[in-house]
Amino acid sequence: xxxxxxxxxxxxxxxxxxxxxxxxxxxxRALCPFIPLSLAMLLTFAGSVQAQIADRVPRELxxxxxxxxxxxxxxxxxxxFDENGRPTTLRKLMDGKPAILTLNYYGCPTLCGEQLNGLLxxxxxxxxxxGTKFHILTVSFDPLETATLASAKKDAYLxxxxxxxxxxxxxxxxxxxxSIEALTQAVGFTYKWNADQMQxxxxxxxxxxxxxxxxxxxxxxxxxxxxxxxxxxxxxSEGRIGTLYDSLFLWCFHYDPDRNSYAxxxxxxxxxxxxxxxxxxxxxxxxxxxxEMRRRRMAAALAG
Amino acid sequence: xxxxxxxxxxxxxxxxxxANYLNASSGFLSWAFTLDHKRIGVMYLVGIFTAFLLGGxxxxxxxxxxxxxxxxxxxHDWYNRFFTLHGAIMVFIVIIPGIPAALGNFALPIMIGxxxxxxxxxxxxxxxxxxxxxxxxxxxxxxxxxxxxxxxYTPYSTKYAFNGMIPVVAGAFILGFxxxxxxxxxxxxxxxxxxxxxxxxxxxxxxWSLYATAxxxxxxTPVLGITLLLLLxxxxxxxxxxxxxxxxxxxxxxxxxxxxxxxxxxxxxxxAMGVMSELISVFSxxxxxxxxxxAFSSVAIALLGFLVWGHHMFxxxxxxxxxxIFSAITFTIAVPSAIKVFNWLATxxxxxxxxxxxxxxxxxxMWIFGIGGLTGLFLGTMATDVxxxxxxxxxxxxxxxMAGTIFVLFGGIHYWWPKMTGKMFNEPLARLSCLLLxxxxxxxxxxxxxxxxxxxxxxxxxxxxxxxxxxQISSAGSYIMGLGxxxxxGYLLHSLARGRKAPDNPWGGATxxxxxxxxxxxxxxxxxxxxxxxxxxxxxxxxxxxGGYVRREVPDGAAxxxx
Numbered sequence: 001x002x003x004x005x006x007x008x009x010x011x012x013x014x015x016x017x018x019x020x021x022x023x024x025x026x027x028x029r030a031l032c033p034f035i036p037l038s039l040a041m042l043l044t045f046a047g048s049v050q051a052q053i054a055d056r057v058p059r060e061l062x063x064x065x066x067x068x069x070x071x072x073x074x075x076x077x078x079x080x081f082d083e084n085g086r087p088t089t090l091r092k093l094m095d096g097k098p099a100i101l102t103l104n105y106y107g108c109p110t111l112c113g114e115q116l117n118g119l120l121x122x123x124x125x126x127x128x129x130x131g132t133k134f135h136i137l138t139v140s141f142d143p144l145e146t147a148t149l150a151s152a153k154k155d156a157y158l159x160x161x162x163x164x165x166x167x168x169x170x171x172x173x174x175x176x177x178x179s180i181e182a183l184t185q186a187v188g189f190t191y192k193w194n195a196d197q198m199q200x201x202x203x204x205x206x207x208x209x210x211x212x213x214x215x216x217x218x219x220x221x222x223x224x225x226x227x228x229x230x231x232x233x234x235x236x237s238e239g240r241i242g243t244l245y246d247s248l249f250l251w252c253f254h255y256d257p258d259r260n261s262y263a264x265x266x267x268x269x270x271x272x273x274x275x276x277x278x279x280x281x282x283x284x285x286x287x288x289x290x291x292e293m294r295r296r297r298m299a300a301a302l303a304g
Numbered sequence: 305x306x307x308x309x310x311x312x313x314x315x316x317x318x319x320x321x322x323a324n325y326l327n328a329s330s331g332f333l334s335w336a337f338t339l340d341h342k343r344i345g346v347m348y349l350v351g352i353f354t355a356f357l358l359g360g361x362x363x364x365x366x367x368x369x370x371x372x373x374x375x376x377x378x379x380h381d382w383y384n385r386f387f388t389l390h391g392a393i394m395v396f397i398v399i400i401p402g403i404p405a406a407l408g409n410f411a412l413p414i415m416i417g418x419x420x421x422x423x424x425x426x427x428x429x430x431x432x433x434x435x436x437x438x439x440x441x442x443x444x445x446x447x448x449x450x451x452x453x454x455x456x457y458t459p460y461s462t463k464y465a466f467n468g469m470i471p472v473v474a475g476a477f478i479l480g481f482x483x484x485x486x487x488x489x490x491x492x493x494x495x496x497x498x499x500x501x502x503x504x505x506x507x508x509x510x511x512w513s514l515y516a517t518a519x520x521x522x523x524x525t526p527v528l529g530i531t532l533l534l535l536l537x538x539x540x541x542x543x544x545x546x547x548x549x550x551x552x553x554x555x556x557x558x559x560x561x562x563x564x565x566x567x568x569x570x571x572x573x574x575x576a577m578g579v580m581s582e583l584i585s586v587f588s589x590x591x592x593x594x595x596x597x598x599a600f601s602s603v604a605i606a607l608l609g610f611l612v613w614g615h616h617m618f619x620x621x622x623x624x625x626x627x628x629i630f631s632a633i634t635f636t637i638a639v640p641s642a643i644k645v646f647n648w649l650a651t652x653x654x655x656x657x658x659x660x661x662x663x664x665x666x667x668x669x670m671w672i673f674g675i676g677g678l679t680g681l682f683l684g685t686m687a688t689d690v691x692x693x694x695x696x697x698x699x700x701x702x703x704x705x706m707a708g709t710i711f712v713l714f715g716g717i718h719y720w721w722p723k724m725t726g727k728m729f730n731e732p733l734a735r736l737s738c739l740l741l742x743x744x745x746x747x748x749x750x751x752x753x754x755x756x757x758x759x760x761x762x763x764x765x766x767x768x769x770x771x772x773x774x775x776q777i778s779s780a781g782s783y784i785m786g787l788g789x790x791x792x793x794g795y796l797l798h799s800l801a802r803g804r805k806a807p808d809n810p811w812g813g814a815t816x817x818x819x820x821x822x823x824x825x826x827x828x829x830x831x832x833x834x835x836x837x838x839x840x841x842x843x844x845x846x847x848x849x850x851g852g853y854v855r856r857e858v859p860d861g862a863a864x865x866x867x
Contacts, residue, residue: 281519
């Protein structure tokens, strides 16, 4: 598959530019007395300078990250390739179910492996399997990666999961640059090639999509507990999956991004308690009134 | 007393067994496991009165501390704990359950001609929940006590307050269940166990008020329960409901708290108003004026009471529009309250008023509640509330309202004492005690209106010298009240040992409890009383021989003799 051949040029390691002070033409001698003074000033302001350095994002990570675009529409009709190299779309794969979207690349030596291992751990803790209630879309954002690589990755993870039935629900995809860029831009995922380290600089995001492809939730961290994942999927499914208990729970608990889990909502807990109380009293009083009316009718009948 | 009237003669006094609910069985266990509503009512009364003495002791400590600016008898930390315990005990343990649980439990089934409440075991359970809740709340003293004030405002209560917070909040939570169970029991009892022929408009007005109160108890108390549970979860597990640092909202706590605690004021006041209707009518020896208006005004107060909690939060940052709406609804509550007061006045008008001690307490309530209600207008008006908020004006106002309930509780205790114990108390001492309480109360709290309007903030341990005179007068008033309470305890206890035997109907009441013996038999009546107008005093005559009132048919053309 001859895709994006030009991109290979990016990967050519470029030599570092020579930047040593000694190599530069000589410093004018007249400035020499100012050097100790400048050093003294530097020491004086070292504290503030250090603080500025600490606050600054490393150059390698500039323009890398995730901008949350909650409720934005993910483009589901872009062309990607499944593990067998067959063209497909996210919409076809999702099959009207909510989905977990992860953006990785299969040659990633660090973060992607950790993230997918975390997802695997979550799946092992969950009673639901991919394909039944939801799908997992693992999309490589490296346009040079091939379906062979994706297939190998899928075999490895499904083997680890120990459930062959999940093959129909966890999709490892590759794609061309325009599709990848359209998808990553839509979900707010920015990444860039680090030529020094020959790696993609990127962050990890687990994105939950509704059956219609809207972004319902960004789950932070490399591992999410099973209940958080389950509730996120129930929430994203708009009532199509999950039990009544799940829906009730979601009414009282909302996702707290600071803690990366579901936290209780005082107001809704109170509403639920109030509603149950009022309903119980209404039922109780109604039955009392009905009983009393029946007693009165019977007494009247006996008297008559 | 038999309910079948015998023309021209004292109502039949058939040979009765001397057994009554007090002497039918004896021993600690016979009381501890009793299912008799009268015994449970008496146990509530003893417990609530004991808690009242403890709460009163804390009040005296607070007033003594405030005799001088700065330290007088204790440190600022302990001062905070004293007023918190005073407030929590008086509100949650004494006033809220006071009339319904103690007097209501005793009187309600008898007043509808029933043998007991609908769920006697639930009744006993609610008493023990009250005991456990009270023990929890008082045990806070062993855990460093609580210094938040009885409102438990967050995040102070969840983050900073002493360790006693957990037991006191758990205690209030358990007390809430006791309150719900009592309310539930009363509703079912009134629905299902009324004597044959007793319709809703044949109910004594005390029971209308207990019914309305029970509805509020069941509807509002779960809100407090959930709020306190959330507070406990936040304090123990660090889940952020109310603490902004954890993503919570402290104002939400205030909304929840007052959504219960304002209706709680009506849980306190409504039963008191019910007792008032009985007292005013009986001691004026005149049919109650505007029965249906009084009955429906109880329900109206109960419903409106749910819509006004926001007037506690005018300065919490809520919008002016919301404040205005809450202010307007607050004013509307004055209408059903005034209906009651005017009906009581109309009942007294041209009545044959006996100034016995229960009536003196009733009249005291009218004075005190009148001032409490009218000063509520200043606090219900946004503009003046901003100036008076959290000053002693507020302290005085709510004492005038809530302690009004205590006056009626005392009135009710004196009214039903002969029925409960079978003994008469020393009436002159009772009048003196009422006078001491009335004078002491007004000296204590009227002064506080004055210092509050001059800007003295509530709850402060220290104060500028210009307020010292007010504080000293206020403290002197509290000592007079203390004297009145000690006197009351003295003559009531004395009456148990040496009191004159009570007649069946010492005051001339027409409701069912005055048609049975004093104290009543275990199943309340020797014969099922016949339902008639429970505010008709035309058939009641003073009988020297019996030492009380008896029922006779009025001979044709005979003038009704007055006592």
